[in-house]
Amino acid sequence: MRIKPSIEHAAHIDSLPWQEILANTVRDTESLCQLLEIDRHSLPDNHPLLQQFPVRVPSPYLDRIRKGDPGDPLLLQVFPDAAEAAEVPGYVADPLLESESNPIPGILHKYEGRVLLVATSSCAIHCRYCFRRHFPYSDNHSGKQGWKESLEYIRADSSIREIIFSGGDPLTLPDSYLAWFLDELDSIRHVIRIRFHTRLPIMIPQRITTALCKLLANSRFQTILVIHSNHAQELDEEVDMACRKLKSSGVTLLNQSVLLRGINDNVPVLAELSERLFSAGILPYYLHLMDPVFGAAHFNVDTTEATKLMGKLQSVLPGYLVPKLVREEPGQPSKTSML
Ligand SMILES: *Cc1c(COP(=O)(O)O)cnc(C)c1O
Numbered sequence: 001m002r003i004k005p006s007i008e009h010a011a012h013i014d015s016l017p018w019q020e021i022l023a024n025t026v027r028d029t030e031s032l033c034q035l036l037e038i039d040r041h042s043l044p045d046n047h048p049l050l051q052q053f054p055v056r057v058p059s060p061y062l063d064r065i066r067k068g069d070p071g072d073p074l075l076l077q078v079f080p081d082a083a084e085a086a087e088v089p090g091y092v093a094d095p096l097l098e099s100e101s102n103p104i105p106g107i108l109h110k111y112e113g114r115v116l117l118v119a120t121s122s123c124a125i126h127c128r129y130c131f132r133r134h135f136p137y138s139d140n141h142s143g144k145q146g147w148k149e150s151l152e153y154i155r156a157d158s159s160i161r162e163i164i165f166s167g168g169d170p171l172t173l174p175d176s177y178l179a180w181f182l183d184e185l186d187s188i189r190h191v192i193r194i195r196f197h198t199r200l201p202i203m204i205p206q207r208i209t210t211a212l213c214k215l216l217a218n219s220r221f222q223t224i225l226v227i228h229s230n231h232a233q234e235l236d237e238e239v240d241m242a243c244r245k246l247k248s249s250g251v252t253l254l255n256q257s258v259l260l261r262g263i264n265d266n267v268p269v270l271a272e273l274s275e276r277l278f279s280a281g282i283l284p285y286y287l288h289l290m291d292p293v294f295g296a297a298h299f300n301v302d303t304t305e306a307t308k309l310m311g312k313l314q315s316v317l318p319g320y321l322v323p324k325l326v327r328e329e330p331g332q333p334s335k336t337s338m339l
Pocket residue numbers: 108109110111114115116164334335
C-alpha cells in the first residue's frame with residue numbers, strides 16, 4: 001500500500017530527485033496523523049520540545065508505515081508522544097557530555113585513531129529518541145571556514161586514520177560539498193578510511209545516486225557506510241537497490257540500531273532485522289542501549305532486559321548476524337560492550 005505523501009507529489013515519488021524529497025518532508029503532527037489516518041494524543045506542535053526538534057518524516061519512509069496503526073514500529077520512531085515532556089531523573093540534554101570532547105567546533109575526538117565530524121546539523125528524519133535532539137548545533141556549524149579548521153586539526157595529528165562524517169546526517173549535504181571535503185582529505189596521507197554515519201539510504205534511497213557512488217569509488221580511501229535501521233519494515237526494494245549500488249562501488253555496509261521499547265525490543269523482530277539487513281548486503285554492527293536523553297525515557301530498555309534479549313538472539317542467529325550490544329559512557333576510550 002502506498003500513501004500519498006502530499007497531493008502534488010503523489011504519483012511521481014520514484015522519479016523525484018532526492019533534494020526535492022528532502023525539501024518536502026512532513027513537518028507537523030497534524031499532517032502526519034492525517035496522512036496515516038491515526039488519531040492519537042501527542043504533544044502540540046507549538047510545544048517548546050517540538051519547536052526545538054519538530055516532526056520530520058520523508059515520504060519514502062512514510063510509505064512504509066501502516067495506515068491506521070498507532071503502534072506501527074516505524075511510526076513510533078517519529079511520533080512526538082506526550083511522554084516526551086515527562087521529567088525523568090537521569091535523563092538530560094547532553095548525556096554524553098559531548099560538549100567536553102569538542103577540541104574545536106565541529107569535531108569530536110573521543111576515541112583513538114578516529115575523529116567524528118559534525119558535518120551538518122540537518123537530518124532527513126527526526127528520530128524521537130535521538131541523543132542529538134538537544135545538541136547545540138549552532139556552535140558546531142560554521143560552514144567551509146569551520147571545515148578548514150577541522151582539516152587543519154586532522155592534518156596536524158598523524159594518529160588519525162579514519163574520518164567519520166556524522167551530524168545530523170552527512171548525506172543531506174550535496175555531492176559538491178562531499179567532493180570538496182574528500183579532495184581536501186586526499187592530501188592528508190595518514191587518513192586511510194572514510195566512514196559515513198547515515199540514515200539516508202533507508203530514509204531517501206534516491207540519495208544514492210550514480211554520481212555519489214562514482215565519487216566514493218574514485219577516492220583513494222576505503223569507505224564504510226554505517227546505516228541506521230531499527231526494524232526490518234524499514235527496508236524495501238528501493239533500499240535494496242541503493243545498497244547494491246553502494247556495494248558495487250566498493251563500499252562496506254554496516255548497520256547500527258538502537259534498542260527501543262515497543263519498537264524492536266524482542267527476539268523475533270531483532271532476528272528478522274539482522275536477516276533482512278544481510279539480504280540487502282549489510283552486516284549488523286552495533287545495537288545501542290539508548291542514551292539517557294531528556295524526552296526519550298519512554299523508549300528505554302534496561303541493561304538486564306537487554307542482555308537477556310541478546311543471549312536469546314545469539315541462539316537463533318549465526319554469529320555474524322548478531323550485533324554487538326553497546327552503550328556509550330562519557331569519558332570511556334570506546335563504546336562499552338555489554339556482553
Ligand atoms: C561512536 C563514536 C565513534 C565510532 O566508534 P566505533 O566504535 O569506531 O564505531 C567515534 N567517535 C565518536 C565521538 C563516537 O561517538
